[in-house]
Amino acid sequence: LVGDSKEGKIQRLDGPYHAAEAVRHIANVLRVWKGPTPVPGHVRSSIPLIPVDICAQAIVDLTLKGLQESWVGFKSLHLSPSKGLTARGLYASIFKKFGLNSEILLMPLVPDFLVKEAFDRVINLPGEELEYLLNLPHLDTSETRAILGDGWCPEFHAYEESFWKGYDEYISHR
Numbered sequence: 001l002v003g004d005s006k007e008g009k010i011q012r013l014d015g016p017y018h019a020a021e022a023v024r025h026i027a028n029v030l031r032v033w034k035g036p037t038p039v040p041g042h043v044r045s046s047i048p049l050i051p052v053d054i055c056a057q058a059i060v061d062l063t064l065k066g067l068q069e070s071w072v073g074f075k076s077l078h079l080s081p082s083k084g085l086t087a088r089g090l091y092a093s094i095f096k097k098f099g100l101n102s103e104i105l106l107m108p109l110v111p112d113f114l115v116k117e118a119f120d121r122v123i124n125l126p127g128e129e130l131e132y133l134l135n136l137p138h139l140d141t142s143e144t145r146a147i148l149g150d151g152w153c154p155e156f157h158a159y160e161e162s163f164w165k166g167y168d169e170y171i172s173h174r
Helices: 014-031 053-067 087-097 112-122 127-134 142-148 156-172
Strands: 037-040 104-108
Touching: 014 087, 037 087, 037 112, 053 142, 087 104, 087 156
Parallel strands: 037 104
Antiparallel strands: none
């Protein structure tokens, strides 16, 4: 979940905001870095970001639909955009936010010692989140889209500006 789709308001840094924080902490180094910037992630992964207000509305809509149709038993539905933001797309947005022009080099394999030391201590990206980022599962959203319609969840580009607005507001108040 990320901030709401209109104002981007967030209560704490979590998920993709940690990646932004990591880059923010080393942005000055990256501005003078020559060559591609290695970052953790897979080319084929998509990150299932969803604004909290869109997610809440989907939960309400699915609950009402279940009550109206008297669903019996359990139903497993993934609340995720149809395509999702790629790891490269997330980093591109982060690099643009901090005025970085470096080429992005995705690294699917990050040595354990780097995960524990560099990501946990130096840039405060919890190792569990890095592990999740590197091993994102494919989420089948076909049943959710069949119930809610194809356009129920906007893709990142539709709320990117509010995403960064919420981040900036949070950072300025801490």
